[in-house]
Amino acid sequence: MHSFWQDLRYGARMLLKTPGFTLIAVLTLALGIGANTAIFSVINGVLLSALPYPQPEQLAMVWCDNRRQGIPDDITSYPNFVDWRDRNKTFQGMAGVTSDRYNLTGTGEPEEIRGATVSINFFQLIGVNPALGRVFTAEEEQPGRDKVVVLSHSLWQRRFGGDPGILNKTISLSDETYVVVGIMPPGFQFPENTEIWGPLAPDEGMRSDKARFGFFLPVVGRLKPGVTRAQAQADLDVVANQIEKQFPDMAGYGVNVVPVLENTVGPIRRALMILFVAVLFVLLIACANVANLLLARATVRQREVAVRAALGAGRWRIVRQLLTESMLLAFLGGALGVLLAWWGLRLLVDLSPANIPRLENIRLDGRVLWFTLALSLLTGLIFGLAPALQTSHLKLSEALKEGARTGAGGAGGRHAQRIRGIFIVAEVALTLALLVGAGLLVRSFWRLQHINPGFKTDHLLTLRVTLWGSKYRQGGQAVSFYDRLQERLAALPGVVSASATSDIMLRRLATSAGFTIENRPRDPGELALELPFDRAQPNYFQTMGVQLLRGRAFTAQDTRENPRVAIVNETFVKRYFPNDDPVGKRFTFGGGGPNARWITIVGVVRDTKRQGVDQPVRIESWMPLAQMPSGSMDVVLRTTGDPLALSNAVREAVWSLDRDLPIPSIQSIEQILSERVAQRRLNMLLLGLFALVALVLAAVGIYGVMSYAVTQRTHEIGVRVALGAQTRDVLRLVVGQGMTLALAGVVIGLIATFILTRLMTSLLFGVSATDPITFASIAVLMLGVALAACFIPARRAAKVDPMIALRCE
Numbered sequence: 001m002h003s004f005w006q007d008l009r010y011g012a013r014m015l016l017k018t019p020g021f022t023l024i025a026v027l028t029l030a031l032g033i034g035a036n037t038a039i040f041s042v043i044n045g046v047l048l049s050a051l052p053y054p055q056p057e058q059l060a061m062v063w064c065d066n067r068r069q070g071i072p073d074d075i076t077s078y079p080n081f082v083d084w085r086d087r088n089k090t091f092q093g094m095a096g097v098t099s100d101r102y103n104l105t106g107t108g109e110p111e112e113i114r115g116a117t118v119s120i121n122f123f124q125l126i127g128v129n130p131a132l133g134r135v136f137t138a139e140e141e142q143p144g145r146d147k148v149v150v151l152s153h154s155l156w157q158r159r160f161g162g163d164p165g166i167l168n169k170t171i172s173l174s175d176e177t178y179v180v181v182g183i184m185p186p187g188f189q190f191p192e193n194t195e196i197w198g199p200l201a202p203d204e205g206m207r208s209d210k211a212r213f214g215f216f217l218p219v220v221g222r223l224k225p226g227v228t229r230a231q232a233q234a235d236l237d238v239v240a241n242q243i244e245k246q247f248p249d250m251a252g253y254g255v256n257v258v259p260v261l262e263n264t265v266g267p268i269r270r271a272l273m274i275l276f277v278a279v280l281f282v283l284l285i286a287c288a289n290v291a292n293l294l295l296a297r298a299t300v301r302q303r304e305v306a307v308r309a310a311l312g313a314g315r316w317r318i319v320r321q322l323l324t325e326s327m328l329l330a331f332l333g334g335a336l337g338v339l340l341a342w343w344g345l346r347l348l349v350d351l352s353p354a355n356i357p358r359l360e361n362i363r364l365d366g367r368v369l370w371f372t373l374a375l376s377l378l379t380g381l382i383f384g385l386a387p388a389l390q391t392s393h394l395k396l397s398e399a400l401k402e403g404a405r406t407g408a409g410g411a412g413g414r415h416a417q418r419i420r421g422i423f424i425v426a427e428v429a430l431t432l433a434l435l436v437g438a439g440l441l442v443r444s445f446w447r448l449q450h451i452n453p454g455f456k457t458d459h460l461l462t463l464r465v466t467l468w469g470s471k472y473r474q475g476g477q478a479v480s481f482y483d484r485l486q487e488r489l490a491a492l493p494g495v496v497s498a499s500a501t502s503d504i505m506l507r508r509l510a511t512s513a514g515f516t517i518e519n520r521p522r523d524p525g526e527l528a529l530e531l532p533f534d535r536a537q538p539n540y541f542q543t544m545g546v547q548l549l550r551g552r553a554f555t556a557q558d559t560r561e562n563p564r565v566a567i568v569n570e571t572f573v574k575r576y577f578p579n580d581d582p583v584g585k586r587f588t589f590g591g592g593g594p595n596a597r598w599i600t601i602v603g604v605v606r607d608t609k610r611q612g613v614d615q616p617v618r619i620e621s622w623m624p625l626a627q628m629p630s631g632s633m634d635v636v637l638r639t640t641g642d643p644l645a646l647s648n649a650v651r652e653a654v655w656s657l658d659r660d661l662p663i664p665s666i667q668s669i670e671q672i673l674s675e676r677v678a679q680r681r682l683n684m685l686l687l688g689l690f691a692l693v694a695l696v697l698a699a700v701g702i703y704g705v706m707s708y709a710v711t712q713r714t715h716e717i718g719v720r721v722a723l724g725a726q727t728r729d730v731l732r733l734v735v736g737q738g739m740t741l742a743l744a745g746v747v748i749g750l751i752a753t754f755i756l757t758r759l760m761t762s763l764l765f766g767v768s769a770t771d772p773i774t775f776a777s778i779a780v781l782m783l784g785v786a787l788a789a790c791f792i793p794a795r796r797a798a799k800v801d802p803m804i805a806l807r808c809e
Contacts, residue, residue: 011325021297022329025290029333029379031693032283034340037364037372039279041345043272044368045361046265052187054127055222060232061263062094062219065240065254069512069530072256073263077214078206083243084219084255090235094221095119096200097191103468105660106172107159112466112662113173115149115196122197123150125222126190133167133182136199146201149173150182155195175469175660191218192264192357212247213514220260233257264357270762271683278437278690281430283375285694287383288423289701290329294322294387295420296708319388326384327377334376338364341372351685353678386419420705421741428745431691431698432782433753437760438691439774440767441684447766448677454608456545459496460636460669461643462504465654465661467631475629476560481657482625482633486537488653489637494646496638499540500625504634505672506532506610506618516592517576518585531572531589532618535625535633541567541605543638551583551603558624565624567603572619599623612676614765636669643668683763695785702789706738710797717797730798731791738790739783746779 015022050056062084066074076084078096085094100115120136123129130150140146149171151160160166170177178198189195205211223232236255244250258266342364349362465485472478482500489498503511512530538554549570558565566587573582586598607617625633639646647666654661674681710717717730757769767774 008324008328011321011328014325015328018297021293022332025293025329026332026336028286028289028697029330029383030336030340031697032279032286033330033334033337033372033375033379034344035279035282035337035690035693036276036375037337037341037368038344038348039272039276040371041341041364041368042348042362043276044365044371045363046356046358047269047272048367049358049361051261051264053190056261057259058092058223058225058227059126059260060221060223060229061258061260062221062236063256063258064215065256066252067254068252073258075215075218076253077212078202078217079209079212080243080250080253081217081219082207084236084239085221087239087242088232088235090224090227090232091221092224093121093125094219095122095125096217097122097220098200098217099191099194100198101466102173102196103175103466103660103662104159104171104173105175110660110662111159112664113155113196114193115198116191116194117198117200119200122220125220127222128185128188128190130182131185132164133180135182140199141201143201143203146199147176147178148181148199149178150184150197151180152184152189152195153186154189156183175471209247212250221257229257229259268356268679270759271679274437274760274763275683275686275690278434278687281434282690282694282697283379284382285427285430285697285701287379288427289697289704291383291387292420292423292701292705292708294326294384296704322388323380323384326388327380330376330380330384333379334372337376338369338372348686352682353675355675356679417709420708424702424705424738424741425745425748427698427701428742428782428786429749429752431694432746432749432778433756434687434691434694435778435782436749436753436757436774438684438688439778440757440760440764440769440771441680441687443771443774444764444767445677445680445684448613448680451609451613451766453610453613453673454546454606456638457669457673459639459641459643460544461639461646461650461666462634462636462669462672463650463654463663463666465500465633465635465663467658467661469660472631478629478631479626482537482635485635485654485657486539488656489635489650492637492646492649492653494640496640497539497543498635498637499537499543500633500635501537501540501622502535502625502630502633504544504610504636504669505612505676506534506620513589514591515587515589516596517587518592518598520576531587531621533566533589533621533623533628535628535630536567536622537625540622540636543636544608545638546608547606549604549606550581551601553603554622554624559626562627564597564599564627565602566599567605567622568601569605569617569620570607571617572621573604575619613673614677614680680763680765695782698782699785699789702738702742702786703792705741706734706790706793707796709737710734710793727798731794734794734797735787735790738794739786742783742786742790746782749782750775750779 051059053059061073063073064076064080065072075098081094081096085091088094096117096119098117100117102113102115104111104113118136119125120138120141123135129135131153133150135150136148140148151166156162156166164183166180167183168179168181170179172178173196184197206214221232223229233255236257240253240255244253262269345362345364349359352359465482467478467481472481486498486500489495511534512532515531536554538556538558541548541553551567554565554567568582576582577585582601582604584600586600588596588598590596608620609615609617610620611618635650637643637646637650644666650666651663654663717725717733720730720733753775754770761769
């Protein structure tokens with residue numbers, strides 16, 4: 001231990017003697033370690049930290065594997081849920097958990113609260129008890145006795161001031177009276193962001209087999225101890241096959257078991273791991289740079305090391321001393337890296353889209369700090385070992401010569417030059433990999449931004465309006481409200497037109513149903529497809545700027561008293577009427593039959609990317625709101641100027657009709673589209689930033705090595721110039737040496753990147769993972785930067801005065 005502290009004190013003194021070297025090395029390491037610490041903090045918070053429930057690894061979402069629409073995690077119906085729950089052998093229990101919305105009034109401004117309607121065993125299944133009060137009883141699973149709720153801790157604090165007296169008191173939700181029976185502990189919000197829970201009370205219609213296709217219910221289950229996901233999946237596959245044999249129309253609907261954590265973070269896992277690999281590359285490049293600095297510094301210290309060896313210090317003793325100095329550098333870089341990570345993490349969280357799961361868990365906790373400590377230790381070994389071994393391998397007789405030129409000893413010889421060359425090749429290869437990855441994301445995002453969504457995105461404002469309470473229970477009342485709202489909004493100054501639709505941006509799990517086309521029998525060997533449908537007011541397509549290709553749009557005459565009509569998109573026509581005019585053709589939801597309510601196609605509109613510009617177009621249909629009433633609609637306005645400037649006027653127009661209606665958000669369509677690609681934008685920015693840092697480090701590394709090489713070869717260059725070498729000859733000599741290393745790095749990097757970028761396929765859109773344009777342009781860029789880094793030292797070498805270079809040392 002005494003010798004360790006001696007090495008530590010000596011190493012600190014040596015670093016203080018060369019503050020410039022120490023500062024550059026520490027800053028370089030801090031960039032690499034800080035980036036790794038920040039990204040690991042995100043991975044730790046999002047992917048690695050356990051869910052806040054007992055035995056969270058036993059919790060799994062049980063989804064309907066909807067092969068008809070290609071949705072492996074679809075919701076299911078209540079009868080299917082009951083069969084899964086009662087027939088399986090691998091789950092302790094299952095609970096239905098359907099998302100809901102409530103309009104909270106009577107305690108301030110009306111507020112739309114995100115809620116869930118759950119089976120009465122839900123809280124026991126999750127394993128979390130209320131902080132106050134109780135959860136639901138068996139009697140409250142019956143319709144009419146289900147007007148009870150449990151509040152989240154955050155809602156209790158925000159709207160009721162944390163008053164425990166709210167228990168067993170009534171509150172007004174969606175124009176109905178509910179009794180508060182419990183308060184959950186802080187942090188419990190399952191499903192994500194839920195603030196209020198009510199009991200699932202299915203009526204006889206929901207329980208009957210006729211409701212098998214009434215999909216509305218997500219399901220969560222808890223596996224029995226020791227049961228694996230694969231065993232549970234196999235068990236429920238048997239149940240699904242039994243259901244299909246019993247109900248042949250259920251063909252194409254399987255079961256998919258997904259752990260709750262995987263279900264939550266699955267969509268972001270690959271992006272985070274790619275970013276983690278990227279920052280590891282940055283750290284390796286930083287290590288290569290510092291290793292080269294240490295090798296150059298070793299040349300200056302070779303006489304010191306030789307004297308120590310001559311006085312009896314063994315090679316391991318010298319290596320230990322040099323590694324101690326490397327560790328000091330690494331720990332200083334780690335300490336500064338933690339500060340950079342703390343600052344960068346705050347910025348990263350601020351830039352992250354709100355839909356990133358578990359964002360509240362991201363912080364610099366004990367696990368992250370231990371990771372940083374271990375990373376600093378490993379980093380010190382990585383960049384310090386090779387220079388230490390090289391420095392300790394000296395020829396004492398040469399190193400101790402009074403007039404020995406720099407480079408005569410081991411530290412400056414050919415072996416050290418080869419090591420420096422290997423580091424440069426590795427830096428170039430790693431940097432090229434990062435640049436190609438960033439280039440692919442940039443090209444992908446550029447393509448996303450230039451896709452035509454099928455409607456005019458500018459000057460569009462939208463808001464969600466949900467009608468609550470008994471006064472809107474009749475469909476005609478909802479239709480009348482939206483008609484009056486449309487008139488008031490259209491009359492506002494700066495509004496060109498106004499309309500409404502049930503879903504302005506098509507959700508992944510859209511409202512849909514099986515359908516039958518008139519006089520066209522279904523192919524028994526083909527799974528029946530489902531048709532997503534929305535409601536729309538007249539003037540909707542004109543307001544959105546969606547082109548009408550055939551037929552007509554909806555009019556005020558499309559009421560419940562008149563024949564039912566629909567408008568479909570191009571993809572629907574291409575699939576079902578490729579050689580016919582669809583206008584005038586009829587279809588119905590369900591299987592047809594003598595009592596079928598047929599719907600006539602009156603128009604065809606251009607395909608739109610409502611599900612997202614990076615998603616394929618699906619078949620779609622629209623019905624007039626007057627013929628298929630809905631209490632929840634997306635209102636849309638086309639304006640002459642900035643749409644958000646009308647936000648207050650729009651709110652007042654809604655509240656002039658009903659003061660109790662909450663308006664959760666008013667957004668422009670451009671904001672919504674931007675949010676849809678926010679995760680891709682963040683991935684591009686982060687990987688681009690890391691690639692830029694790597695490029696700068698690589699350029700500095702190449703420049704440093706070539707500058708050092710010029711210094712080492714000053715005598716040789718002086719001889720060449722004295723013997724008649726021209727400027728171009730010296731330039732060719734120095735630049736050729738550097739470019740050989742850079743070219744080797746580019747070749748190795750291209751080969752490795754060709755393999756690695758295939759892992760990025762899911763993050764790309766409209767660009768191949770092996771896109772030749774990106775690969776070629778990045779290779780040229782890398783060689784250009786390397787050429788610039790080589791040229792500056794080469795110019796200095798070409799100006800060497802042979803008289804000075806040949807002067808006796």
